[in-house]
Each structure stands twice: as C-alpha cells, then as structure tokens.
Amino acid sequence: MTSLVPLATAALGAALGVVGLVGIFGPGWTLSTTWLVPLGGLSLVMDPLAGFFVALVGWTALPVSIYAIGYAETRGRAAWIVFLLAMGVVPLAANVMTFVLAWELMSLASYFLVVGPTREAQRAAWVYAVMTHAGLACLLAGMLLVAGWSGSTEFAQWRMAAPALDPAARSLAWTLLALGFGSKAGVVPLHVWLPLAHPAAPSPVSALMSGAMIKLGVYGLLRASFDWLGVGPAWWGGAILLVGAASALVGVLYALVDHDLKRLLAFHSIENVGIILIGVGAGMLFHAAGLPELALLGLVAGLYHTANHAAFKALLFLGAGAVLHATGTRDMEAMGGLIKRMPWTAACFLTGSMAIAALPPLNGFVSEWLTFQALLQSVRIPSVPVTLAFALSIAALALTAGLAAACFVKAFGISFLALPRSEAAAHAHEAPPSMRAGMVLLAAACVGLGLGPAAVVPALADVARPLTGDARAVTLGPWLTLQVSGGYASVSTPVIAVGLATALALTLGALALAGADRRRRAADTWGCGRLVQTARMEYTATAFANPFTRVFDFFYRPVRRVEIDAHPESRLFVRRIEYANPTRSLFDDWLYRPALTAVRAVSRRALAIQSGSANLYLAYILAALLVLLVLA
Amino acid sequence: MSALLGDGLLALAQVAVMALGAPLLVGGLRSLKARLVGRRGPSPLQPYRDLAKLLGKEAVISTTTSWIFRVTPYVLAATMLVAAVAAPILLARPPLGFAGILLLMYLLLLGTFFLALAGLDSGSAFGGMGASREVAVAALAEPTVVIAVFALALRADTTNLGAIVERFARDPLLAANPGHLLAFVAFFIVMIAETGRLPVDNPATHLELTMIHEAMVLEYSGRHLALVEWAAAMKLFLFMTLLANLFVPWGVPDRLAAGPLALGAALLAVKLGVLTVALAVIETSVAKLRLFRVPELLSGSFALALLSVLAVFLLR
Numbered sequence: 001m002t003s004l005v006p007l008a009t010a011a012l013g014a015a016l017g018v019v020g021l022v023g024i025f026g027p028g029w030t031l032s033t034t035w036l037v038p039l040g041g042l043s044l045v046m047d048p049l050a051g052f053f054v055a056l057v058g059w060t061a062l063p064v065s066i067y068a069i070g071y072a073e074t075r076g077r078a079a080w081i082v083f084l085l086a087m088g089v090v091p092l093a094a095n096v097m098t099f100v101l102a103w104e105l106m107s108l109a110s111y112f113l114v115v116g117p118t119r120e121a122q123r124a125a126w127v128y129a130v131m132t133h134a135g136l137a138c139l140l141a142g143m144l145l146v147a148g149w150s151g152s153t154e155f156a157q158w159r160m161a162a163p164a165l166d167p168a169a170r171s172l173a174w175t176l177l178a179l180g181f182g183s184k185a186g187v188v189p190l191h192v193w194l195p196l197a198h199p200a201a202p203s204p205v206s207a208l209m210s211g212a213m214i215k216l217g218v219y220g221l222l223r224a225s226f227d228w229l230g231v232g233p234a235w236w237g238g239a240i241l242l243v244g245a246a247s248a249l250v251g252v253l254y255a256l257v258d259h260d261l262k263r264l265l266a267f268h269s270i271e272n273v274g275i276i277l278i279g280v281g282a283g284m285l286f287h288a289a290g291l292p293e294l295a296l297l298g299l300v301a302g303l304y305h306t307a308n309h310a311a312f313k314a315l316l317f318l319g320a321g322a323v324l325h326a327t328g329t330r331d332m333e334a335m336g337g338l339i340k341r342m343p344w345t346a347a348c349f350l351t352g353s354m355a356i357a358a359l360p361p362l363n364g365f366v367s368e369w370l371t372f373q374a375l376l377q378s379v380r381i382p383s384v385p386v387t388l389a390f391a392l393s394i395a396a397l398a399l400t401a402g403l404a405a406a407c408f409v410k411a412f413g414i415s416f417l418a419l420p421r422s423e424a425a426a427h428a429h430e431a432p433p434s435m436r437a438g439m440v441l442l443a444a445a446c447v448g449l450g451l452g453p454a455a456v457v458p459a460l461a462d463v464a465r466p467l468t469g470d471a472r473a474v475t476l477g478p479w480l481t482l483q484v485s486g487g488y489a490s491v492s493t494p495v496i497a498v499g500l501a502t503a504l505a506l507t508l509g510a511l512a513l514a515g516a517d518r519r520r521r522a523a524d525t526w527g528c529g530r531l532v533q534t535a536r537m538e539y540t541a542t543a544f545a546n547p548f549t550r551v552f553d554f555f556y557r558p559v560r561r562v563e564i565d566a567h568p569e570s571r572l573f574v575r576r577i578e579y580a581n582p583t584r585s586l587f588d589d590w591l592y593r594p595a596l597t598a599v600r601a602v603s604r605r606a607l608a609i610q611s612g613s614a615n616l617y618l619a620y621i622l623a624a625l626l627v628l629l630v631l632a
Numbered sequence: 633m634s635a636l637l638g639d640g641l642l643a644l645a646q647v648a649v650m651a652l653g654a655p656l657l658v659g660g661l662r663s664l665k666a667r668l669v670g671r672r673g674p675s676p677l678q679p680y681r682d683l684a685k686l687l688g689k690e691a692v693i694s695t696t697t698s699w700i701f702r703v704t705p706y707v708l709a710a711t712m713l714v715a716a717v718a719a720p721i722l723l724a725r726p727p728l729g730f731a732g733i734l735l736l737m738y739l740l741l742l743g744t745f746f747l748a749l750a751g752l753d754s755g756s757a758f759g760g761m762g763a764s765r766e767v768a769v770a771a772l773a774e775p776t777v778v779i780a781v782f783a784l785a786l787r788a789d790t791t792n793l794g795a796i797v798e799r800f801a802r803d804p805l806l807a808a809n810p811g812h813l814l815a816f817v818a819f820f821i822v823m824i825a826e827t828g829r830l831p832v833d834n835p836a837t838h839l840e841l842t843m844i845h846e847a848m849v850l851e852y853s854g855r856h857l858a859l860v861e862w863a864a865a866m867k868l869f870l871f872m873t874l875l876a877n878l879f880v881p882w883g884v885p886d887r888l889a890a891g892p893l894a895l896g897a898a899l900l901a902v903k904l905g906v907l908t909v910a911l912a913v914i915e916t917s918v919a920k921l922r923l924f925r926v927p928e929l930l931s932g933s934f935a936l937a938l939l940s941v942l943a944v945f946l947l948r
Contacts (some may be wrong), residue, residue: 339698359742376785398778402771405741409767413752419696481730489791490730503710516855519690525756539760547768551927
C-alpha cells in the first residue's frame with residue numbers, strides 16, 4: 001500500500017511538470033466552478049508565471065518521489081498527495097478563495113508531514129504551524145483589504161483597480177502580503193521555522209519543502225509586487241533587495257556553525273531564498289525606475305536561481321537522507337569516510353555542493369553570475385540611496401558566495417572524506433537503487449541547468465516578460481554565449497566545461513611528455529611520529545568553523561563552556577573534559593523572546609476578567625451586545 | 633575561421649607564457665627576497681629544478697584518502713590553465729573573449745574548493761586546519777574583489793576583462809581618479825591573501841601552527857605536489873598580470889600582430905618585474921600577522937574598495 005504513494009506522486013509530479021511547461025510555452029487557459037465553494041468559487045488561470053512554478057513543483061516532485069520508493073520512513077504518506085496537489089494549485093489560483101484554500105491545504109498537509117513521534121519533531125511542527133498561520137493572517141488581511149478597495153476577490157479585477165488605489169493603502173496591502181509570503185519563503189527575520197521544520201521532516205519531504213514549497217512564497221511576492229498591485233514605489237524593491245541580502249548572509253552564517261547536516265541545508269535555503277530575492281528586488285527597483293531591460297534581467301536571474309535551488313537543494317536533502325538512512329545520524333561529527341562506502345551518494349552530494357557553491361560550470365554559477373550582472377548595472381538608476389543599497393547587496397552576495405563555498409567544503413569534507421568518526425559511519429551502506437536514481441536525476445538537472453542557459457534563459461525571459469514589459473535582457477552570441485545588456489558582460493558555460501576538460505587532458509599530456517614518474521605508493525598519513533591514525537586526530541566540523549566563529553563573533557555571540565573533571569589528587573590528571581561552544585541566535589534573543597514575553601504579559605492581564613463562571617461570561621456577552629447596539 | 637585560428641594560437645601562447653613563466657616569477661621573487669635580507673639565495677631557476685625533481689619521484693598517497701585527493705592536483709592545474717586563456721595576458725582581448733573577472737574569481741574558487749577538500753581528505757589535523765583557514769581567507773577576500781571590479785566596471789561600463797583593458801587604454805583620463813589607486817591597493821591586498829604571501833601566510837615556513845596553504849597540501853608528494861606547486865605559482869602569475877594589465881593597461885596590444893605583441897610582452901615583463909620588487913620589499917619588511925588579525929587586513933582592503941567606488945561616484 002505505502003509503496004503506491006510514491007508512484008502516485010511521481011505520476012502527479014510528471015503531470016504537473018508537463019502542465020506547467022505547456023503553460024509557459026503554450027496558450028493560457030482558465031477553469032472555474034462557481035458552485036463548489038462560496039465567495040467566487042474555485043477558479044484557476046494559467047499564465048507563464050504560474051506555468052513556471054507549477055513546472056517547478058512537478059519536476060522537483062518527480063525525482064523526489066522516485067527516491068521515496070526506496071526510502072524507509074513511511075510517516076504521513078497520504079498527506080503527500082494532498083501537499084503536492086495543493087502546491088500545484090497555488091500558482092494557478094485566480095481568486096482569493098481558491099488561493100487561500102490551496103495555500104492552507106499546502107500548509108496543513110506539510111504540518112502533518114513534519115510532525116512526528118519525537119519531541120523535536122513536535123516542537124518543530126508547532127513552531128511551523130504558528131509561523132505559517134501568522135503568515136496566513138497577514139496574507140488574509142492584505143487580500144481582504146485589496147478586495148474591499150477594489151470590490152472584487154478576483155485577481156484579474158485587482159490588476160485593473162490597483163493603479164487607481166491610494167498609494168498609502170496600496171503600500172499597506174503590499175507590506176501585509178510581503179510579510180505573509182516572506183514568512184513562507186523563509187526570509188529573515190521570519191525564517192525561524194525553517195531550520196526546525198526541514199530537519200524534522202522525512203528527507204524527501206524536506207527536499208520538497210525546500211525545493212518547491214518555499215518557492216511559492218517567492219511566487220506570491222512576484223505576483224503581489226508585479227501583477228496584483230501594479231508598479232510599486234521604489235522602496236518596495238529596496239526593501240526586498242535589502243531583506244534578500246540580509247537573508248543570504250544570515251542564512252549562510254548560521255549554516256557555517258551548524259553541524260546537523262539537514263539543519264545546515266535548511267539554513268542554506270534561507271541563504272538561497274535571499275539570493276533569489278536579491279535578483280527579484282533588483283528587478284523591482286529597475287521596474288520602478290522604468291528600466292524594463294534591467295528589470296527583466298533581475299527577474300530572470302531570480303527565476304533561474306529559483307529553478308537551480310530546487311534542483312541542488314532537493315539533491316542535497318536527498319543525499320542527506322541517504323546518509324541518515326545509512327548511519328542513523330544527522331550529526332556531521334559522527335560521519336566521515338562515507339565516500340568509500342557510499343560512492344554514488346557521495347558523487348551526487350559533491351555535485352550538489354559544487355552547484356550550490358556556484359562553481360562553474362554548474363547551475364548555481366549561472367544564476368549568481370546573472371544576479372551579479374543585474375546588480376553591477378545599478379548605476380543606471382541615478383540615485384545615491386539606491387546605489388548604496390545595491391553596493392551593499394553586491395558585497396553581501398560576494399561574501400555569501402565565498403562563505404557558501406567554505407560551508408560546503410565543511411559539509412562534504414567532514415561528512416564524506418577521511419576516516420569514519422563513528423561505528424555507524426564505518427558500517428554505512430550505499431542507498432538502494434531507487435534512491436540513487438532520484439539523486440542521479442537531480443544531479444543531471446544541476447549539470448543540465450548549468451550547461452544549458454542558452455536554452456533556459458529565453459524561456460525564463462518569456463515567463464518574466466508579462467511582468468516587466470517587452471524588453472530583451474540577455475541575448476545569445478556565438479558559442480552559446482549569454483550576453484547581458486549588449487556588451488556589458490558575457491559568459492558561456494559550455495565553453496568553460498570544454499575548456500576545463502581540454503585543460504585536464506593537456507595537464508595529463510604534459511605530465512606524460514615531461515616523463516613524470518607514474519608510480520604510486522600507499523602509506524599512512526604523516527602524523528608526527530604517532531603510531532596509528534584514528535578519527536580522533538581528524539579536524540572536526542566545530543574546529544573547521546572556528547575561524548568563522550571568531551571573525552563573526554559579534555553575530556554569533558558564542559558561549560564557551562569547558563568542564564574539566566580532574567582526578568581529586570591532582571588537577572593535572574584529567575579524567576573527562578567537556579567542551580561546548582554554542583552560538584546564540586540574535587533573532588531568538590532580540591526579537592522572538594521579547595515578543596513572546598509581551599504576549600504572555602498581555603495574556604496574564606486578560607486573565608483578570610476570566611473567572612470561569614458561565615454567568616459572568618453571559619453578562620459580558622450582554623454588555624458587548626448593548627455596547628454594539630448603542631454604537632450602531 | 634582565421635579569427636578562430638588566431639584565438640587558438642593566442643590561447644596556446646598565453647598558456648605557454650603562464651605555465652612556463654610562473655615558476656620563474658616565483659624563483660625571481662625568492663632570490664630577490666634572499667638578496668634583500670643579505671643572503672645569496674637560490675637561483676631564480678630553482679623552481680624549475682624543484683618541479684623536475686618532484687616529477688621524477690613516486691607519489692606517496694595516504695590510505696585514508698579517496699579519489700578526491702588524487703584528482704585535485706589535476707583539477708587545480710586545469711582551472712589555472714583555463715584562467716590563463718580567460719585573462720588578458722598578451723593581448724587586451726583574451727582568447728576566451730567572453731570572460732569577465734567574476735568568471736576568473738569563481739574559477740579560482742573551484743580550485744580552492746577542491747584543494748580544501750583534499751586537505752580534509754588526508755584525515756590529519758594539519759590538512760583540516762589548513763583547509764579551514766584557506767577557505768576562511770578566500771571567503772573574506774571575495775567581497776573586495778567584486779567591489780574593486782565594480783569600481784572598474786563603473787567607469788568602463790562593462791565587466792568584460794578585454795573590454796575594460798581596451799577602454800582604459802583608449803581613454804587614460806578614466807584612470808585619473810583616486811578611486812583607481814584605492815581599487816589597485818585593495819586588489820593588491822587580495823592578491824597577497826589569495827596567493828598566501830606575507831603578512832597573511834608565509835610561503836617559506838613549515839611551522840605547523842602558522843601555516844595555511846602549506847598545511848593543506850602537506851600530504852602531497854611526487855607529481856601531485858609538482859602540480860600543486862605549479863598551480864600556486866600560476867595563481868601568483870595570474871594575479872600579478874591582472875594587477876598589471878587591468879590597472880595599468882597602457883601598452884597592452886589590442887591587435888594580433890607580431891610587433892605590438894612582442895612590445896607588449898616586454899612591457900608585461902617590466903610591469904611584473906616592478907610588482908615583484910614591490911612584493912619582495914613588502915614581504916621582507918613585515919612580519920606575519922596572527923591568523924585572527926588577517927580578517928582586519930581584509931576588511932581594511934574591503935573598506936578601500938568601497939571607498940574607491942565612492943570616489944568614482946563623487947568625481948565623475
């Protein structure tokens with residue numbers, strides 16, 4: 001029975017993928033059933049933007065489902081189908097009713113996929129439920145405001161009514177919608193649910209949540225900012241740009257010091273959503289400044305990174321799932337040496353790591369490169385604050401790229417290389433064929449998206465063009481070269497790939513010509529005269545991250561705890577030593593804890609009117625009724 | 633077709649110049665440093681002899697390691713060779729005409745990524761320590777590079793390397809801006825950090841607790857070590873050439889003809905000589921920074937780069 005669910009989701013994923021692709025390139029369509037539910041009924045409409053996100057959901061779900069066939073954990077599998085279907089419907093929704101139904105169904109289904117028997121999973125699911133419903137509350141408020149002003153719950157009507165709205169009202173609605181969608185996308189400071197929920201869910205679910213679900217927050221943001229509410233003022237774009245830059249940096253910084261493999265990946269989701277939003281925010285700023293060509297470039301960069309992140313993050317989560325499956329732990333300090341026992345998983349995880357670190361010629365490089373090109377052309381907007389925002393984002397993106405590479409050296413190096421750090425890691429086994437197939441498919445997608453921008457970018461431009469107006473952001477030159485804004489910048493990943501292959505061959509040839517000694521001798525790692533090498537001599541993930549903890553200590557605010565259990569006779573004979581160097585979250589300490597304290601204080605005050613007596617409550621109702629009548 | 637042939641020949645010439653010239657640059661720098669502190673020092677040709685010696689030895693490979701450790705030297709050399717084709721070395725427009733500085737930076741990051749993995753792969757504390765420090769320095773240097781490039785791109789209106797060189801060579805007044813000098817200094821500091829020179833790292837030391845790059849490559853021997861050392865020399869050559877040709881682009885030939893090319897190569901040799909002397913003087917006059925002071929140096933270079941962007945803005 002249970003093995004039928006992955007097959008069903010695989011079929012559903014493929015169907016959604018095809019529907020989405022047809023939606024991008026083919027004609028749009030609408031579908032509505034007014035009788036099914038009140039308030040306008042269910043109504044779907046397909047346009048290129050919706051098509052892109054439906055395709056994204058579908059093509060992420062397909063390899064993940066294939067992987068799930070062999071995955072042991074069977075928690076909440078029926079909810080999968082609902083989850084997937086709801087995600088496929090969200091981008092198509094044409095009115096408030098349909099949107100909220102699908103959105104809430106998606107959130108509820110994913111709640112049931114996150115919640116599990118452990119305390120950790122229950123807490124994660126609880127925080128997730130609270131955050132997602134706070135987001136929903138913002139969304140509903142924003143949507144009802146716009147619906148009230150425009151007199152319709154149809155999004156198509158909003159489009160027409162938006163330009164006539166009062167600017168302050170429009171900005172209020174946008175802020176509410178942006179908060180709601182931002183919390184789903186996991187932007188700072190609304191990201192707190194993400195590092196809890198992603199690790200708690202089964203790995204295929206984590207892959208879907210990170211690869212597809214949080215992207216629907218990006219989708220909503222695009223819809224609200226470019227479509228529903230028309231062209232906004234410049235500060236909308238500036239806010240998204242800066243929030244994106246902050247998310248990128250905060251995400252990667254937390255990932256660096258986290259040694260739970262899945263939580264590390266969850267933090268990287270925050271980072272990558274930040275990178276996507278840097279592109280989107282740049283697009284919004286250019287759009288507001290009336291530069292359609294650059295607006296298109298920013299959006300194409302954001303959409304490209306959206307697709308790329310779906311590919312490599314789903315791959316990495318599946319890889320982490322295979323490791324968890326094989327070793328029973330998510331703690332990197334208990335892994336090591338897995339490349340020898342799990343060669344397929346290791347190769348796939350390495351591909352994903354290189355892609356997310358934006359190393360050429362893989363896919364992350366292309367989208368980060370496009371994002372940089374959009375940012376670097378910011379001078380076309382002659383305004384000092386805008387340029388400053390752009391310069392800061394450029395620096396943040398550059399630092400993020402460097403730190404992400406460092407973080408994946410840690411993630412791959414500590415987990416997969418050197419000697420196993422635990423018994424479980426020493427006896428790890430390779431994942432079963434279906435799991436491998438899912439990972440290989442996604443790895444191939446990373447390579448394909450990396451080598452094929454000449455095919456992908458025009459398609460994405462078609463998706464983004466209805467939002468920004470007719471323009472050409474990127475043209476194709478000879479040798480599959482992407483040319484940005486005429487001669488401003490250009491790159492060709494296929495040529496780089498061929499160049500790297502040629503250079504490898506050239507190096508091998510040169511060594512042969514130079515008559516290099518080809519002998520190879522196996523020996524122990526050099527160890528200053530010690531007799532045997534054990535895993536305890538290896539560098540740990542904590543040690544690896546130490547330079548970063550020290551450099552950014554104002555951000556991490558690490559606490560150092562050393563407990564030494566010495567022999568009673570002499571403190572020089574240490575029996576046991578415990579060292580902990582945890583970091584403290586700025587957001588927990590400065591935002592959420594004060595907010596929770598305030599909520600508790602208010603609730604305690606409200607307790608004064610709560611007696612538990614039904615008579616008193618009836619009196620309250622009567623009083624309220626009287627007051628209302630008087631007011632009316 | 634002849635353009636393609638020309639590009640191909642130029643590519644081969646650039647690869648040859650960088651591959652063969654890099655050890656000489658390192659050797660020259662070493663003997664210059666020796667002279668400056670009053671030693672006679674080895675001949676500038678010593679790196680070639682070292683490489684030849686290493687190629688003649690068998691490679692000792694730790695049983696702890698995986699294929700990552702064995703492919704890394706080749707990947708590293710390959711990234712540097714592609715960089716040689718993507719950088720403006722002999723001609724303003726590099727053979728890989730589309731290349732921009734971002735591509736170069738990410739190519740170098742690809743090499744660093746694999747080298748750091750190889751450091752972890754050996755399973756020794758030295759390898760891990762070197763890897764951790766190397767990626768930390770590389771990550772912190774990244775923003776400076778991009779912002780310094782931004783300062784150039786602002787004036788040249790392109791991030792394409794060849795186009796930047798051509799634009800500045802054609803219009804020298806563009807460089808008459810304090811921002812140009814600031815960006816140059818920022819980039820120079822990045823070069824010191826990225827290529828592991830003093831005061832960030834000491835290429836001559838094998839003192840365990842202070843080394844960065846040398847700790848990471850400690851396990852390499854034979855042909856692998858030869859490739860790693862050769863790639864490190866090429867990285868220095870690449871950074872110096874970028875400093876010379878991007879910031880002082882005058883005399884870089886803009887067309888493929890024997891006369892200008894020869895003149896350009898001679899000029900490049902002179903510029904590299906000047907930079908080598910500057911680096912040697914710096915290296916002999918400063919002490920190595922404590923590792924945790926290095927970020928301060930790098931944030932200083934970042935501030936310089938940001939100031940250069942500001943200067944370009946204000947003085948347009």
